[in-house]
């Protein structure tokens with residue numbers, strides 16, 4: 001093979017020095033024998049993996065996610081770049097767009113990768129250790145793609161955050177809430193009124209959904225503002241969805257989860273949160289009902305049953321301390337905690 005392990009290790013070390021994130025995907029960490037006691041080497045699992053790890057410092061900044069996530073994992077690298085004939089022609093480095101991009105003379109809109117900084121310069125300053133000649137050698141010797149390339153691999157399962165619209169719609173459904181819980185739709189004149197009836201209920205609503213389009217419907221501008229904080233999208237204002245889950249979406253979701261769980265608990269005859277208990281049941285008076293309800297709520301909110309350990313944690317760390325104040329607070333807090341669970345936020 002033209003990719004000796006020693007040079008791979010050196011490349012991997014350089015990667016680690018700059019960005020620990022380079023050692024990811026299918027590779028594993030090993031303790032290194034370098035001068036820095038803490039640094040690990042990133043063991044490449046194959047020649048292709050070695051090239052992935054070697055190029056990563058120059059590329060992963062822009063290609064770990066987004067629409068060209070070549071460096072998200074070895075599988076992404078192989079299926080998206082290595083075995084895509086548009087970029088790499090097996091046995092023909094001169095004809096491969098990847099090489100042209102590294103050399104900065106690719107036809108099309110993107111002549112050079114990384115944009116703005118010649119790859120050779122990165123080699124010269126030690127940011128990457130694999131030279132273009134070595135990448136060419138690798139392409140010349142490139143093996144045929146592994147057979148099951150097209151088979152979906154459960155290991156490569158990728159998640160994304162729920163979009164704001166999915167959060168609003170699914171949360172209303174899960175908590176047994178309807179529009180009426182926030183705005184007074186039963187009043188025949190409701191569309192012409194400012195919806196102050198149920199004001200202060202932390203209404204979160206897209207600015208471009210009904211009710212909402214006219215300034216009158218959106219009498220509380222906080223409703224669409226919260227929605228935008230949650231990740232939004234507002235086509236009327238030409239604002240795109242934010243695909244990240246950052247501090248503002250986190251903050252909006254914390255407040256929304258608490259307020260909406262509160263409404264769900266307080267709503268008459270709503271079994272969404274209080275299915276097997278009432279607020280009169282406590283962990284001392286009716287421990288079985290409390291456990292059963294916790295288990296049910298977990299399943300309802302997260303779509304899978306809790307393990308005993310998770311249930312215990314939820315009970316001891318969230319439910320019990322709040323129950324010491326009131327059972328209402330305990331159920332609101334537990335419900336809200338589940339909404340902030342990674343399993344709830346992601347899809």
Ligand code: HEC
Pocket residue numbers: 055058059060061062063066067068081087098101108110113114115119
């Ligand atoms: C500073 C950001 C950035 C860095 C670093 C970067 N790229 Fe890109 N790359 C882009 C952008 C932007 C595009 C084009 C937009 C898109 O399709 O996502 C792109 C597109 C590509 C494409 C597809 C071109 C096409 O015709 O569809 C390849 C292949 C690619 N990059 C490879 C690399 C490699 C290999 C590296 C590292 C040597 C690298 N990129 C580093 C930003 C970057």
